[in-house]
Amino acid sequence: MNLDWNVVWTNRQVLMEGVGLTIGLTVATMALAVPGGILLALMRLSSNKLLSTASLWFVEFFRNLPLILVIYWAFYVMPIAFDVQFSALTTALVALVLNVSAYNAETFRAGINSIRKGQMEAALAMGMSRRQAMFKVVIPQAARRILPVIASTWISLFKDTSLVSVIAVGELAYTSMQIRAQTFRVLEMLTAMAALYWLMGYPQAKLVDWIHKKYGVKE
Amino acid sequence: MDVDFSPLIDNWRFFASGFGVTIALSVISAITSILAGLVIALLRLYGPRWLKPLLVFYVDTMRSIPVLVVLVWIYFAFPILAGVTFPPFWAALVGLTLHIAAYAAEIIRAGIESIRPGQTRAGLALGMSRAQILRKIVLPQATIRMLPAFGSVLTMAIKDTAIATVIAVPELMHRAETVAGQSYRPVEVFTAVMVLYFLLLFPVTRVVDRLYQRLAHLGRS
DSSP states (O other), X not given: OOOOTHHHHHTHHHHHHHHHHHHHHHHHHHHHHHHHHXXXXXXXXXXXXXXXXXHHHHHHHHHTSOHHHHHXXXXXXXXXXXXXXOOHHHHHHHHHHHHHHHXXXXXXXXXXXXXXXXXXXXXXXXXXXXXXXXIIIIHHHHHHHHHHXXXXXXXXXXXXXXXXXXXXXXXXXXXXXXXXXXXXXXXXXXXXHHHHHHHHHHHHHXXXXXXXXXXXXXX | OOOOOHHHHHTHHHHHHHHHHHHHHHHHHHHHHHHHHHHHHHHHHHSOTTHXXXXXXXXXXXXXXXXXHHHHIIIIIHHHHHSOOOOHHXXXXXXXXXXXXXXXXXXXXXXXXXXXXXXXXHHHHTTOOHHHHIIIIIHHHHHHHHHHHHHHHHHHHHXXXXXXXXXXXXXXXXXXXXXXXXXXXXXXXXXXXXXXXXXXXXXXXXXXXXXXXXXXXXXXX
């Protein structure tokens, strides 16, 4: 067995682009999935039966599917079924946002429900509108409580971005596997890929633990 | 758009066996993960001191790298290092177990630690050995508390088996890719498979939710 670790160094530029795209996808997905989740949670909590049922089905549907299947579906079916043409990167983003929004919706709903009813009633009694009470009283308190859960979702999202490599989005996993296919340096490239994910993921996992310790709700 | 479901009907045996592989792989890896997780949790709580940092490192590593990376590394890179090759199914089982066991270990450790230390002290005061206390007092109570979380491990395993398609495990997702590619009918195939996965996962998550509601009070002490 002869190993040639130089292959990692010579391809550093492409690998770094992959790393950049992995981070970019994570940030962009979360940036869209947080408002998406809030919207779905508010729909679910609204008194309009149609809105709340629609939100319930959306959330249950996307929570009960493997993400890789959602990615394939978005790539092959969505363009034909809805007659839209997206780039692979946009498709990946759509699939990730659909998935993460569903999880976020449950998190936000649980967070809003965990704020006692009296708070909303007090705000209404002070003459605030329902919307004001929601955005000025309930959501700011809920936000702090759900921070640990969002942090956990963040780290699984970070890892899940690797799945979009199946539709040839050039993030870290795809890039590493492309270099592996071109150079036949299997062990080196796959180990480098694992190491790069580890280098990024490990500090995040530790940060999540810290957030859990600091903001976690104790029963 | 014309819709043609005939590739699905013509290949139903092919899909059914893929579905079987998905279920087998999910159930077996959920079981092996829980068993491995139990061993890891017990070693972390009661094992020799030098082992603890290693186990913490293992758990945190599995939490920080994607399961896809674990699977491709085990299937493509490990054989070069060790000089042995696994069939895809076994590589997937090993990879999924390595990954999910880390989560199972955390669930089990939290379950065991949630049993108040007074109970252990009471057991010691009665003259029981540490092993007896674990077997007769701590684990039975902790198991009830952990049951709903074990359900989550199962749903996690079912969803992760779909990722095993990247190392060509002949499970449902891989079969879908094959048939979609051969028949040029990705819309029908992927939509049908989506429904299949939903029908498989929805009852499981429902049962898990029920378990959380039903068993929560039994876990109190």
